[in-house]
Amino acid sequence: MSGSLPATPQPADLWPDVQPDAARRLMLAGVESFARRGYHATTTRDIAATAGMSPAALYVHFPSKAALLFAISRSGHEQVLSVAREAQENAPGPAEAMRELVERFTAWHARRHTIARVVQYELGALPEEEYRVVASLRKDIEDLVRGLVDRGRAEGVFTVGDPHTAARAVLSLGVDVARWYSDRSRQTPEELAKEYADLTLRMLGVPDSPAG
Amino acid sequence: MSGSLPATPQPADLWPDVQPDAARRLMLAGVESFARRGYHATTTRDIAATAGMSPAALYVHFPSKAALLFAISRSGHEQVLSVAREAQENAPGPAEAMRELVERFTAWHARRHTIARVVQYELGALPEEEYRVVASLRKDIEDLVRGLVDRGRAEGVFTVGDPHTAARAVLSLGVDVARWYSDRSRQTPEELAKEYADLTLRMLGVPDSPAG
Numbered sequence: 567m568s569g570s571l572p573a574t575p576q577p578a579d580l581w582p583d584v585q586p587d588a589a590r591r592l593m594l595a596g597v598e599s600f601a602r603r604g605y606h607a608t609t610t611r612d613i614a615a616t617a618g619m620s621p622a623a624l625y626v627h628f629p630s631k632a633a634l635l636f637a638i639s640r641s642g643h644e645q646v647l648s649v650a651r652e653a654q655e656n657a658p659g660p661a662e663a664m665r666e667l668v669e670r671f672t673a674w675h676a677r678r679h680t681i682a683r684v685v686q687y688e689l690g691a692l693p694e695e696e697y698r699v700v701a702s703l704r705k706d707i708e709d710l711v712r713g714l715v716d717r718g719r720a721e722g723v724f725t726v727g728d729p730h731t732a733a734r735a736v737l738s739l740g741v742d743v744a745r746w747y748s749d750r751s752r753q754t755p756e757e758l759a760k761e762y763a764d765l766t767l768r769m770l771g772v773p774d775s776p777a778g
Numbered sequence: 779m780s781g782s783l784p785a786t787p788q789p790a791d792l793w794p795d796v797q798p799d800a801a802r803r804l805m806l807a808g809v810e811s812f813a814r815r816g817y818h819a820t821t822t823r824d825i826a827a828t829a830g831m832s833p834a835a836l837y838v839h840f841p842s843k844a845a846l847l848f849a850i851s852r853s854g855h856e857q858v859l860s861v862a863r864e865a866q867e868n869a870p871g872p873a874e875a876m877r878e879l880v881e882r883f884t885a886w887h888a889r890r891h892t893i894a895r896v897v898q899y900e901l902g903a904l905p906e907e908e909y910r911v912v913a914s915l916r917k918d919i920e921d922l923v924r925g926l927v928d929r930g931r932a933e934g935v936f937t938v939g940d941p942h943t944a945a946r947a948v949l950s951l952g953v954d955v956a957r958w959y960s961d962r963s964r965q966t967p968e969e970l971a972k973e974y975a976d977l978t979l980r981m982l983g984v985p986d987s988p989a990g
Binding site (some may be wrong): 603604605606607686687727728730731732734735738739741742743745746752753758761762764765768769771774 | 815816817818819898899939940942943944946947950951953954955957958964965970973974976977980981983986
């Protein structure tokens with residue numbers, strides 16, 4: 567499936583690591599229900615019905631509604647973290663690494679906008695222990711971006727006033743894509759991602775490349 | 779009340795145009811309840827209890843939960859629109875107007891982060907007719923920012939690839955402040971606003987001012 571197609575995502579594409587397929591179908595039903603009505607207004611009965619299962623079948627895979635939210639939230643954060651890590655692997659310097667990172671981060675939030683909305687906006691609904699796991703993944707993502715900003719400054723590639731705020735703004739632009747992006751948006755996830763990478767490098771004081 | 783104090787906001791400060799005080803107290807109770815549990819999981823009984831009133835007293839001021847959400851949403855959008863309009867009034871040029879606009883827009887979303895969260899994330903819960911009113915206010919805000927980007931380009935002050943995306947990014951950075959800002963945040967709304975204005979002008983291709 568091409569990422570730029572607004573086709574209905576298949577559970578196996580969204581969560582290739584989750585088994586069996588029934589668990590993935592419940593996660594997708596959870597995403598759709600939470601995104602539509604919010605976590606607190608959704609019942610496990612709603613989710614099971616959306617997935618075409620009985621409530622009892624849901625409990626086979628997830629002991630509670632909170633466990634389902636946690637599975638969605640943890641998986642989403644792990645995907646974003648690995649997207650961010652991969653972006654740095656082959657980049658020759660901080661500017662190229664930041665471009666890759668913003669492109670992938672933005673494209674993920676556009677392509678997976680419904681999942682991303684639940685992942686980003688229902689954090690407060692996680693039970694305490696589950697919240698700590700997700701908060702630690704968030705910290706890893708933030709540290710990675712902050713580390714890249716610091717590296718770029720140290721190498722004289724980025725010039726920013728307050729590196730904390732700059733790192734925050736880089737992530738914030740990408741996260742907010744989940745709020746406004748829809749399958750009817752003017753640009754594909756990849757087109758938007760490229761524009762956002764250009765804007766981000768400018769924010770960090772990198773002169774426009776001749777091709778840009 | 780100074781905007782940078784994390785003091786509990788008073789209903790009369792938040793909605794000076796709304797009368798009587800009971801209506802304002804219900805709007806504040808609505809904001810707190812919707813932000814905590816989401817619109818759909820909140821009952822009018824919850825809101826009345828939070829405001830220390832009876833459900834019957836709520837209906838004196840708002841005929842429904844949707845009417846209360848609409849009052850909160852419309853007022854929030856009107857406040858943001860007038861903040862954005864005022865920013866342009868005394869600015870000598872597009873760069874100064876954009877700086878003012880981003881500073882005020884960002885500070886509003888930080889200072890009023892709980893209201894802003896409801897305003898930005900519960901749009902989908904508005905009934906159709908009320909949604910159209912709010913969508914028209916949003917379009918006014920977007921047109922204003924887009925018009926300013928276009929003016930800056932025409933005057934050779936801004937250089938951007940795609941002006942639509944640039945205008946979107948300007949607003950998006952400020953809106954997302956509502957998601958992550960809290961009273962425990964490191965910076966005051968004004969400090970953050972200044973940093974965000976600097977970052978935004980860079981995104982738009984304005985060279986740093988000597989003072990920055």
